[in-house]
Amino acid sequence: MLKDITLGQYYPGDSWIHRLDARVKIIATILYIVSLFIVKDFIGFGLVVIFLALVIGISKVPLSFILRGLKPIFIIILFTFVINMLMTKGTILWQWGIIRITEEGLYNAVFMGLRLVFLIIGSSLLTFTTKPMSLTDGIEKILSPLRKIGVPAHELAMMMSIALRFIPTLMEEADKIMKAQKARGADFETGNIFRRAKALVPLLVPLFIGAFRIAQDLAMAMEARCYRGGAHRTRMNAMVLQKKDAAASVLMAAFLFLLIIQSQLL
Secondary structure (H helix, E strand, O other): OHHHOOOOOOOOOOOOOOOOOHHHHHHHHHHHHHHHHHOOOHHHHHHHHHHHHHHHHHHOOOHHHHHHOOHHHHHHHHHHHHHHHHHOOOOEEEEEOOEEEEHHHHHHHHHHHHHHHHHHHHHHHHHHOOOHHHHHHHHHHHHHHHHHHOOOHHHHHHHHHHHHHHHHHHHHHHHHHHHHHHHOOOOOOOOOHHHHHHHOHHHHHHHHHHHHHHHHHHHHHHHHOOOOOOOOOOOOOOOOOOHHHHHHHHHHHHHHHHHHHHHHOO
16 A cells, blocks of 8 residues: 555656746646636536547556555545535435435535545656656745745755655555565454554554654765754745746646636526
8 A cells, every 4th residue: 555655756767847947837736726626517517538548648648656645644535525425405315313414415426526536646646757857946946035034945945845755755664664564464454444544553663763753864864964044045946937837837827727717607
């Protein structure tokens, strides 16, 4: 299961999406998330599917790799589906005691489930097509105007980048610990969901210890290189907006405008 966690991973490629400026991709992702909350019906989600299919096709990231990232959060999606289905009042379709399923509840459950799936797929494309260093530089550039009011833009960008960068590392560490405990007779796959959750407790303690060790090693390495934050730092590759970035911005703005028009026509 751990190998299915693709959050924070970078998929190497040389597509048009990969070559876009990180700032454009970050802002486009934010606008995409906003657009999902503008959608009010399944016709709007149809436009989102077309847009996602276009972006995935251009990025050349395999669809199987993207969908694999949905497996670890299947429980969250299922929980959202069930809560919306059972907690929405309306025309009753089925009832057993205090448990009832309504027409409106079923509609909301499917709608919110799709919104969550599209949200994860769209936001994951940002990390799939952007190198961690470029992502850090892009976040810092976007937040740099806030330095005038005392916001530590560089430090915030660095923390976000480190968090994304070490997700795969921690997953590898957890996989090693799990295999070692399986060799000693541990069982993580049988039993109900509560038994499986209880079996993961011995995995969490060494994982947290390993995470603190990695954090300490990183801090010592940064101190050994006399790291002093973002003051007077230069970059080998300067971030310069090009025509393709302007084209991507126009396409994203057009998509958002289309969804706004579609939602107003209801």
